[in-house]
Amino acid sequence: DADVTQTPRNRITKTGKRIMLECSQTKGHDRMYWYRQDPGLGLRLIYYSFDVKDINKGEISDGYSVSRQAQAKFSLSLESAIPNQTALYFCATSDFRQGQETQYFGPGTRLLVL
Amino acid sequence: GENVEQHPSTLSVQEGDSAVIKCTYSDSASNYFPWYKQELGKGPQLIIDIRSNVGEKKDQRIAVTLNKTAKHFSLHITETQPEDSAVYFCAAVESGGSYIPTFGRGTSLIVHP
Numbered sequence: 001d002a003d004v005t006q007t008p009r010n011r012i013t014k015t016g017k018r019i020m021l022e023c024s025q026t027k028g029h030d031r032m033y034w035y036r037q038d039p040g041l042g043l044r045l046i047y048y049s050f051d052v053k054d055i056n057k058g059e060i061s062d063g064y065s066v067s068r069q070a071q072a073k074f075s076l077s078l079e080s081a082i083p084n085q086t087a088l089y090f091c092a093t094s095d096f097r098q099g100q101e102t103q104y105f106g107p108g109t110r111l112l113v114l
Numbered sequence: 115g116e117n118v119e120q121h122p123s124t125l126s127v128q129e130g131d132s133a134v135i136k137c138t139y140s141d142s143a144s145n146y147f148p149w150y151k152q153e154l155g156k157g158p159q160l161i162i163d164i165r166s167n168v169g170e171k172k173d174q175r176i177a178v179t180l181n182k183t184a185k186h187f188s189l190h191i192t193e194t195q196p197e198d199s200a201v202y203f204c205a206a207v208e209s210g211g212s213y214i215p216t217f218g219r220g221t222s223l224i225v226h227p
Contacts, residue, residue, distance in 0.1 A: 004157070031213075040123065042219035043158070043203060090157050094213065101146050101207050103215065105157030 003027045004106035006091050012112045013081050021076045021109050023091030031096050032074035033103065034058075034066060037088040046089075049074055050096065081113045116141040118206050120218025128226050133194050135221045137204035138186040144206035147180060147187045148215065152201040161202075162189070165209070194225045 004025045013019050023032065034046040045058030047066040055066060063085060067075045078085055088110050092103040117140040127133050139147075145166035150158035164171045164178045164187065171178050175194075180187040191198055201222050205215035 040219060042120075043217040045214065048214065092157070096213060101148065101209050101213055101215070102160050102163075103148075103150075103158075105150075105159065107155070107157050 004091060004093055004104055006089075006106040006109050008109060009107065010110045012114065014114050015082055017081050019078050019081055019111075021089055021091075021111070023074045023076070023106055025072050025091075025093045025104075025106075027093055027095070027104060028071075029093035029095045029104070030071065031094045032068065033092040033094070034064075034074070034076045035090045035092060035105075036060065037090060037108075043090070046076065078111075078113075081111075083113045086111060086113045116144055116206050116208070116216040118204060118216050118218045120204050120221060122221060123219065124222045124224070126224045126226065127194050129194060129196060131194055133191045133198070133223055133225075135189045135202055135204070135223070136186060137188070137206075137218050138184075139206040139216075140185065141206065141208070142185070143208045143211060144216075146207040146209040147178070148205050148207065149178060149189050150203045150205065150217075152203065152220075154200070158201075158203055191223075194223075196225050196227050199223055199225045 007022045033048040035043045049068045065077045091106040094103050120137045148163040151161045152158040175192050177190045201220045204218040207215045
């Protein structure tokens with residue numbers, strides 16, 4: 001769905017490096033989410049934001065931080081990357097103001113930490 | 115918190131057969147149950163959903179059933195086609211609460227031509 005974009009799509013980094021994954025949306029939705037997908041573990045919530053001034057930890061926030069720079073932008077940072085953070089990362093949005101539960105996912109960022 | 119179990123983790127069928135994926139949830143406050151399909155190289159996309167006041171919902175070849183008493187819901191795909199091959203996720207949501215979905219671990223469906 002081109003309305004939710006993620007950059008980069010692929011990233012290889014080394015242990016200890018700081019990296020940032022970026023998400024932008026043109027859907028005008030208020031809520032944004034970061035998920036991590038690992039084989040056999042499904043989608044696990046890292047952080048979510050209900051609006052620009054609201055940030056909440058999800059199920060697996062340790063080792064991650066986020067920034068909601070604007071309604072349309074939500075970034076995920078790994079302060080000091082470690083190999084077990086190798087995964088597929090998804091950004092998603094939803095429109096809470098309309099009472100909609102549907103989540104709209106970006107195409108994902110595949111991260112490899114060496 | 116909510117816990118969603120999804121089975122099987124992998125499902126292999128022949129084209130034209132039916133496929134069934136089952137999920138159970140633990141929190142009786144959950145009242146909205148979406149299903150997402152993730153095609154290779156893409157993000158998950160909503161394909162069908164059901165609310166707790168409905169027992170069954172159909173959309174062409176796909177249907178979802180819900181048993182609130184037993185706390186389980188299922189996705190049914192009839193006349194499977196190769197393009198149905200994907201990873202499917204179920205989720206449970208407390209609509210009217212946090213609206214944060216709890217996802218199952220996913221089912222990889224493979225449809226053999």
